[in-house]
Amino acid sequence: MSTVSLKDIAEKAGVSVTLVSYVLNNQHENRIKKETADKIRKVAKLLNYQKNIVARSLKTSKTQSIGLIVSDIANPFFAQLARCIEDEADRQGYAVIFASSDEDPAKFKRMLDFMATRQVDGLLIAAPAGSESTLRNIKKTGVPFVLIDRYFPGVKTDYVGLNNYDAAYRAVQHLLAQKKKRIGMIGFSTPLHTLQERTRGYRDALKDAGIRIEKSWLKELGTSVNYAEIRASMEALLKLSKPIDGIFCASNLMSGYSLQYLHAQQVKVPEKIALVGFDSMDDFELFDAPYAYIRQPIREMGSLAIQQLLSKLNTENKAVFLELQAELILKHPARHM
Structure with a gap:
């Protein structure tokens, strides 16, 4: 069977070769009528057209x-x-x-x-x-x-x-709206600007609410997070002389491990401690507790x-x-x- 060319498609569709090339390579889409583009694609499919990627690569680099x-x-x-x-x-x-x-x-x-x-x-x-x-x-x-x-x-x-600063700020505002005043954070100890912005949003939200952050409220971990680290962080936060009543987690893994720990300890969420995380995971549905999370677009x-x-x-x-x-x-x- 001979190879189907752009010229074959153009003749069958009654259009120019240039127009066929534009449609099949997704170029100038806003300048081509939808009906015409649909017709060209339909003809290409009917003729079983296959792009020759190797030849195109040699031609266009x-x-x-x-x-x-x-x-x-x-x-x-x-x-x-x-x-x-x-x-x-x-x-x-x-x-x-x-x-x-x-x-x-x-x-x-x-x-x-x-x-x-x-x-x-x-x-x-x-x-x-x-x-x-x-x-x-x-x-x-x-x-x-x-x-x-x-x-x-x-x-x-x-x-x-993402605007990480704004997302973190809004997460803490949500906890404040639930009358939580001692809000901790499990974040990252990293020079990555993106993750630092989450910590900055957390700090500024509490500051703007007139709440002085205690150093013990913030736990910063490496970027490779494991359950043992989250368990140790949560234990420290809950064993404070005045335990936290809200927690903001800077990643989905941190949130998941935190929910796992709270569930294992039979800590009521959100009555005793409310949680807001960054991103979600399917595993979150396993925990019978209301929570909130930041969903990225x-x-x-x-x-x-x-x-x-x-x-x-x-x-x-x-x-x-x-x-x-x-x-x-x-x-x-x-x-x-």
Whole structure:
């Protein structure tokens, strides 16, 4: 069977080859009538048209692939983000190659080298702490990239992520609205600006409410969180001479482990201690207690990041800084029978 060409599709659809190329490569979509685009795609499917990616790569020096490097692809947040990015990239005619840095700057560099061998057209990066010099080097090479989720103030480049300060501030405000006055936080001890902003939001919300923060209320852990650390932190917070009555957790794993500990200790939530976390996990539904969490606009984040990267691939433009707003979600799990 002979290979179906753009010319074959154009003749069958009664349009120009250029128009067929625009539609099948998702270009100039806002300038093409939907009816015409639908007709071209229908004809292409009818003729069993298959893109010749190899030939196109040789002709355009593009591989139609994007590299995505996150800290841990197994983390529920990054797994969801990767899924959304992959879906949007596919709609735009691109494939995504995934890699995890495991919060290790050395491994991050190795993953960048790997992406270079695959000749990806551009990169989406959630880099580990201590990666500023590496990011600056990427800029020097001219490889287009967009930072996603994690922002580095010392590196002037495109960024799409959450307004972490505002999200944390609102989380604490929710606890204050429940008449909680001794609000603790389990956060991160890290130079990552994104995570520092969550702590800053926590501090400012209490300060603006006229509450003086006690040093013992804030527990800061490394980025690789485990249950033993959360248990020790929660025990310390609950054994204070005046125990906390509210807790803000800076990540989904911290929230999950905290709920697990409170459940095991039969601590009533939210009567004795109210909890607000960052992001959610399916496991949260196992705990028979009301809680709240900050929901990040993951799909919007992934879609905007892809769109910005493709914009950089096609035209030279100024760096864009996009901070999205989170949503506070209240959960009231059904009572188990």
